[in-house]
Amino acid sequence: MTSILAQSLTRCYGRMLAVDRVSFEVDGGTVLGFLGPNGAGKSTTMKMLTGYLHPTSGTALINGYDIRTHRRQAHQAMGYLPEGAPLYNDMRVKDFLRFVAAARGLSGTTAKTAIGSVAERLELEEVAEQSIGTLSKGFGRRVGIAQALLHDPPILILDEPTDGLDPIQKTQVRRLIQEMSDTKIVVISTHILEEVELLCDRVMIIAQGQLQLDGTPTEIRSRSRYAGALSLVVDQPQSVASKLSGLPSVSNVEYRAGKLTAFPSGDGDLAGAVQALIQSENWVVREFHLESGRLDDVFARIAGQSESHA
Amino acid sequence: MLNILIVTRREWLAYFHTPIAPLYLIIFLVLSSALAFYLGGFYEREIADLEPFFQFHPWIYLFLVPAIGMRLWSEEYRSGSAELLLTLPLSTWEVVLGKYLAALGLIGLGLALSFPIWITVNVLGDPDNGVIVGAYLGSWLMAGGFLAISAAASAATSNQVVAFIASSSICFVFLMAGMPLVLDPIGQVLPQGIVDVISQASFLIHYSAMARGMLDLKSGVYFVGLILLMLISNWALIEVRKAP
Ligand SMILES: Nc1ncnc2c1ncn2[C@@H]1O[C@H](COP(=O)(O)OP(=O)(O)O)[C@@H](O)[C@H]1O
Ligand SMILES: [Mg+2]
Numbered sequence: 001m002t003s004i005l006a007q008s009l010t011r012c013y014g015r016m017l018a019v020d021r022v023s024f025e026v027d028g029g030t031v032l033g034f035l036g037p038n039g040a041g042k043s044t045t046m047k048m049l050t051g052y053l054h055p056t057s058g059t060a061l062i063n064g065y066d067i068r069t070h071r072r073q074a075h076q077a078m079g080y081l082p083e084g085a086p087l088y089n090d091m092r093v094k095d096f097l098r099f100v101a102a103a104r105g106l107s108g109t110t111a112k113t114a115i116g117s118v119a120e121r122l123e124l125e126e127v128a129e130q131s132i133g134t135l136s137k138g139f140g141r142r143v144g145i146a147q148a149l150l151h152d153p154p155i156l157i158l159d160e161p162t163d164g165l166d167p168i169q170k171t172q173v174r175r176l177i178q179e180m181s182d183t184k185i186v187v188i189s190t191h192i193l194e195e196v197e198l199l200c201d202r203v204m205i206i207a208q209g210q211l212q213l214d215g216t217p218t219e220i221r222s223r224s225r226y227a228g229a230l231s232l233v234v235d236q237p238q239s240v241a242s243k244l245s246g247l248p249s250v251s252n253v254e255y256r257a258g259k260l261t262a263f264p265s266g267d268g269d270l271a272g273a274v275q276a277l278i279q280s281e282n283w284v285v286r287e288f289h290l291e292s293g294r295l296d297d298v299f300a301r302i303a304g305q306s307e308s309h310a
Numbered sequence: 311m312l313n314i315l316i317v318t319r320r321e322w323l324a325y326f327h328t329p330i331a332p333l334y335l336i337i338f339l340v341l342s343s344a345l346a347f348y349l350g351g352f353y354e355r356e357i358a359d360l361e362p363f364f365q366f367h368p369w370i371y372l373f374l375v376p377a378i379g380m381r382l383w384s385e386e387y388r389s390g391s392a393e394l395l396l397t398l399p400l401s402t403w404e405v406v407l408g409k410y411l412a413a414l415g416l417i418g419l420g421l422a423l424s425f426p427i428w429i430t431v432n433v434l435g436d437p438d439n440g441v442i443v444g445a446y447l448g449s450w451l452m453a454g455g456f457l458a459i460s461a462a463a464s465a466a467t468s469n470q471v472v473a474f475i476a477s478s479s480i481c482f483v484f485l486m487a488g489m490p491l492v493l494d495p496i497g498q499v500l501p502q503g504i505v506d507v508i509s510q511a512s513f514l515i516h517y518s519a520m521a522r523g524m525l526d527l528k529s530g531v532y533f534v535g536l537i538l539l540m541l542i543s544n545w546a547l548i549e550v551r552k553a554p
Contacts, residue, residue, distance in 0.1 A: 012554050050397045056554040075399040082397075086390030090324040099323075102316045103398040131327070147394070 001063070002028030002154040002185055008058035009048050011041075018044045020209040021058065026202070028154065031181045033200035034189040037303045041209040042189035043083045046159050049187070050080045062155060076104070079148030083159040083189075085141050089133030093124060093143055096132060097150065104151040118146040121176065138169040145173065149180075156186045162195065174199055193295050203295075205302050212302045220298055225263060227293030230274055232260045233286040240283060249273045261291075313400050317408025318415065321382075325416055334378060338420040341370050343427060358435025363427055364445045364521040368485055368514060371456050376477035378416060379460025380470045382409050383548070387468035396548070406545050410461055417453045421446055441523030448520025451533045452513055456481045458540030465547035481513075484536075488512025 004026045011019040019041040026032050034042040047053040049060050051067040051074060060067045062074035088096055097118070101111040119125050122142040127135060132143060141161070148156055161177070162170040177186055177199055190196060196203050196217060203220055205213040213220055221227065234240045237260050241253045244262050250273075251265035264270040271290055278285055325331035342363060350362025386392035395405060431437045460477035467473050486492045488509045497505050516529040 047393070052393050052397050052552065054552045054554065072399045072401070075397055078397075080394070080397045082390060082393040084390060086393060088320075088324065088391055088394075089389065090328045091320070092327065095320075095323050095327075099316065099320045100394075100398065102319075103313070103400055105399070 002183065003061070003063060004049065004155065004185055004187070005061040006045075006049065006058070007060065009045060009055050009060060010057045011044050011048055011053060012056045013044075018209050019048070019055075022206070022209075022211050023058075024204060024211065024214060026185050026187070028183050028185055029181065030202055031177060031186045031188065031200050033196045033203045034187065034206055035191065035193070035196050035203055035299065036189075036206035037191060040206045042206055043159050044209075045206070046080075046083075046157050046187070046189060050078065050157055051075065052082075076151075077153055078155040078157060079151070079153040081144045081148045081156075081158040081161055084163075085144030087132045087140060087143055087147075089131070091132055092128070093130055093132055093135070094128045096143065097147060100147045100150055106151060114150050114152070118149050121149070122146045137164055138166065141165060141169070141173070145176070154184055156180065156184060158186065158188045160189055160191075162190070162192070170195075193299060197295060205299060207302050207305075213298070217295060218292070221293035221295050224293035224295070224297040226261070226291045226297055228264045228270065229291045230262045230264075230270055231287070231289040231291060232262070232274075233258060234260060235284045235286075240281075243277060243281065244274065247273050247277065259287075313404040314408040314411065317400065317405050318412040321409055321412030322415070325412070330378070330381075331416060331419075334374065334416060335420050335423060338370060338374060338417075339423055342366060342424060345370070346427065358431050358437040360427065360431060360437070360442050360445060361521065363424070364449055365518070367449045367521075368452065368517055371453050372481055372485060373478055375417065375453055375456035376460045376463075376474050376481060378413050379457050379477055380464050380473040382413060382461050383465040383544075384468050384470045384473045387551075388470070396552075402545055402548050406461075406541060406548065410457065410541060410544075413457055413461070414450075414454055417457065418450055421450055421453075438523065444523045445521045448517055448529070451520070451530070452517045455484070455513060455533050455536050455540075458537040458544070459484065462540045462544040462547060465544045465551075484511065485513045488515045 004024075006022055006024050009019055009022045010017075022041075022045055034045065036042050044053065048055045049062070049067065051071050054068065063077045065073040065077070067074045091099070094115075097115045098111065101107075101114055106114050119128060122145060124139070124142060124146060127139050132140070135143065141164070145158070145161065148158065158177070162173050165173065174195065177188065180186060181201075188195075188199065200217060203213070203215065203217055204211055205220070213223070232240070237255050237258075241255055241260055244250055244253050244260070249265055249268040249270045250262045252263050254261045254263070262270065262274060345366040346360075346363040350365060355362065383392075386395060396402070428442060431442075432439070456477075459480050460473070463477040463480065464470075464473040467476070483492060489512070493505055493509055496508060511532070516532055519526060520529055
């Protein structure tokens with residue numbers, strides 16, 4: 001059974017607390033996104049999950065194996081792309097993948113097949129003979145992902161897998177992650193919101209080393225003040241805004257970038273009331289949109305809050 | 311055991327994919343023979359042995375071995391590849407030993423490639439080949455001591471230049487441990503008992519006995535013990551880097 005269980009993971013660097021009691025549980029078939037500003041503690045959490053760093057306290061179980069006491073079994077179950085995709089620049093791509101395969105216990109035809117299959121999936125055939133140090137950034141990242149996928153592990157931990165890639169390469173990597181997510185656990189870290197919306201079944205917002213919010217993108221979006229708000233594009237925004245503010249179901253109205261947004265007060269049906277008003281006033285409405293909430297709004301609020309704490 | 315060799319193989323691929331291996335081998339061979347012929351008086355002595363060849367090895371190793379050893383770990387930490395290496399299903403011991411054996415193998419290859427000089431003495435005269443085998447082993451063992459020191463220093467810093475300077479300096483102290491250069495200042499501050507122990511730790515004294523064919527157990531145990539101690543330090547330094 002595929003699972004990660006993090007129990008109160010805590011890590012200090014010297015006296016600085018980088019990750020503070022992060023706990024969660026994930027099962028197979030999930031893409032989990034760590035979302036947070038730079039310096040939030042995402043990479044440090046991943047380094048603890050992969051056993052590269054020991055926690056100051058707490059631990060993680062990978063498929064039931066404690067990363068502190070059963071390293072080998074835990075490592076066998078996971079593939080890891082460290083931040084920045086470090087590689088051995090002094091080797092050829094082919095030799096590097098052979099090394100990783102051997103270290104993972106693959107040999108002979110099994111290793112050949114595994115290398116052939118990742119090389120094909122990540123389109124690495126054309127650079128197989130090339131020195132890793134001479135690869136472009138996109139190819140380097142793909143080699144990094146290839147080594148993580150080589151043994152087809154049930155758990156993948158990818159630290160900023162699309163960072164520094166061009167839009168086309170980003171799309172490729174995202175498609176790959178989606179393809180893999182049927183049975184595996186894929187943990188990615190990112191500070192790109194659209195990536196979370198596109199890929200993740202579950203989001204953990206981390207700021208200041210602490211887990212601030214944990215849920216599906218929809219759940220997190222619904223915490224935004226935009227959840228249930230109504231956006232309008234109209235011809236006379238000033239007069240429309242003042243009329244809208246008069247409605248009991250509207251708490252306040254904002255005008256930004258050509259768009260009016262009416263926020264619900266919780267008193268009555270906002271959409272119904274606004275529609276009735278539009279009809280009676282005969283306004284020309286170019287756009288009418290009920291918001292489900294905005295991830296960036298929740299994210300900015302949490303990141304902003306923790307910044308003001310710092 | 312297999313895992314150790316997998317790590318060793320990776321290092322060798324890197325040695326030969328970059329100028330590291332050719333450069334090491336050429337410098338070692340050129341320098342060791344040039345010193346034997348010009349400073350050692352290989353021909354002029356008219357004695358059929360390889361003493362002029364072996365006597366300069368400590369000085370060649372003093373900078374060549376730290377140059378090989380400095381990258382073993384520093385480079386992994388500087389480039390971040392340590393994070394890949396240490397999250398593979400390999401134990402820290404397997405990685406420490408695999409890396410050490412790779413560099414030791416390269417040094418061994420350098421020694422093996424010096425065989426023409428051995429053939430030369432056999433053509434010119436009638437040397438004691440047992441002594442020569444012993445001297446080769448002694449040289450390799452001493453290089454292994456230098457290398458273990460360098461590997462540990464390399465694990466302590468992600469800066470290769472710092473690793474090189476630190477290991478050459480430590481190697482120099484070990485090399486000269488029996489000489490007044492080291493013993494006199496130590497004698498000023500430490501009791502005679504400790505000074506006596508340190509005087510026994512001299513690479514130069516242990517090696518010159520072996521280079522003259524006196525393969526004695528004490529020197530063998532000394533070098534092997536020192537290598538083990540340094541490899542344990544290397545392992546501990548890697549583990550300490552994971553701790554908070
Ligand atoms: N090796 C280190 N030594 C000291 N501080 C570190 C180290 N690595 C990270 N930090 C600090 O820990 C905090 C969390 O960093 P990190 O986990 O890399 O965050 P993120 O990946 O979310 O950007 C940051 O303040 C960072 O400066
Ligand atoms: Mg990071």
